[in-house]
Amino acid sequence: MENLTTQTFDSKISSGLHLVDFWAEWCGPCRMQGPILEELSRELGPNEGQISKVNVDENSDLAVRYGIQSIPTMLIFRDGRVVDRLVGVRMKEDLKKELHSYL
Template structure:
């Protein structure tokens, strides 16, 4: 299940995660974000909890958090491993590209 994270939950959910994490910075009014969201929801059903997890950050509600990570365009995906950003993608990515980036 995809969780929505905030500034207060980001450290626990992302930085201290024992599995790789995809962070989706998005907004409800963003058409490409909705497309990416559908792809991420499908991917979330295909991967197991010990492979990776997917979380979302609403940039309208968490502008400070988005600014901390230099998010200027959405959707932006940050890929974390061991608490560090290992890859970044701006724009819609298909499931195959996401799996490749995650090494799944």
């Protein structure tokens, strides 16, 4: 799972299916979501999408750009366009189902 920054974000999400987790170190629910995303990231095949993270404290401009008001918030991008927004902790199977609905 890649940590995206303002400099790498647009090029990373520009093509394909991507789930991007907006999180922060101090966020308890984010710490719960992290291992779930790590496990899902290892299980996804090359055509099932990619998972990345954005630390909102280090990349606040991206949080503002996408209207992130609470964390964890996960955005699903398809070819650079937001197609879904998931707020709060989600289980692995729910996330996999969401990603597969956009394949």
